[in-house]
Amino acid sequence: xxxxxxPISMDSYEGQEVNITCSHxxxxxxxxxxxxxxxxxxGPRFIIQGYKTKVTNEVASLFIPAxxxxxxxxLPRVSLSDTAVYYCLVGAFSGGYNKLIFGAGTRLAVHP
Amino acid sequence: EPExxxxxxHQVTQMGQEVILRCVPISNHLYFYxxxxxxxxxxxxxxxxxxxxxxxxxxxxxxxxxxERPDGSNFTLKIRSTKLEDSxxxxxxxxxxGSSYEQYFGPGTRLxxx
Numbered sequence: 001x002x003x004x005x006x007p008i009s010m011d012s013y014e015g016q017e018v019n020i021t022c023s024h025x026x027x028x029x030x031x032x033x034x035x036x037x038x039x040x041x042x043g044p045r046f047i048i049q050g051y052k053t054k055v056t057n058e059v060a061s062l063f064i065p066a067x068x069x070x071x072x073x074x075l076p077r078v079s080l081s082d083t084a085v086y087y088c089l090v091g092a093f094s095g096g097y098n099k100l101i102f103g104a105g106t107r108l109a110v111h112p
Numbered sequence: 113e114p115e116x117x118x119x120x121x122h123q124v125t126q127m128g129q130e131v132i133l134r135c136v137p138i139s140n141h142l143y144f145y146x147x148x149x150x151x152x153x154x155x156x157x158x159x160x161x162x163x164x165x166x167x168x169x170x171x172x173x174x175x176x177x178x179x180e181r182p183d184g185s186n187f188t189l190k191i192r193s194t195k196l197e198d199s200x201x202x203x204x205x206x207x208x209x210g211s212s213y214e215q216y217f218g219p220g221t222r223l224x225x226x
């Protein structure tokens with residue numbers, strides 16, 4: 001699994017857009033980029049997955065440049081409830097069995 | 113929306129005792145996992161389970177640990193002789209398999225070993 005690097009922490013305010021960037025220089029051809037969210041004392045929750053370009057769902061957008069060596073999770077108009085740890089994972093998640101290897105994640109704090 | 117459930121939510125045990133953590137994965141899922149998270153640290157993979165056998169296990173998953181799917185719904189993690197350092201949140205997760213890639217995590221069991 002490719003090593004990922006993301007900021008340890010970020011601060012934002014309600015209503016702002018938050019962009020969390022993850023570096024994964026050694027991403028392999030078969031690797032996908034997946035983001036999970038974890039609230040305190042809860043299990044991680046899947047947010048979004050992508051392979052290239054842009055993916056959008058009801059929660060977030062994921063931007064992946066052509067070289068795929070980095071990716072950016074974009075959370076539009078955050079609220080206090082978006083305060084959580086966000087994990088960027090890279091691996092061959094194309095389906096079937098796949099263990100998840102979590103890093104330290106980015107601790108996002110949203111302030112009033 | 114279907115969800116993974118875990119019981120108990122909190123388990124307190126004495127060092128050396130056996131504990132069994134229980135999970136009910138989503139009913140049509142095929143792959144099952146246990147992870148743990150020591151307070152303030154990252155989520156760590158323990159073991160994966162498919163077709164009634166262990167697919168992969170980490171270095172943490174030593175002989176003191178075992179998993180079982182005793183029936184069609186439950187998935188258990190047993191720690192034979194708990195140690196202080198086993199204190200952590202234990203998360204069960206499941207995935208449908210095939211082209212599905214989203215792992216669904218349960219709410220966790222907080223294990224405290226005294």
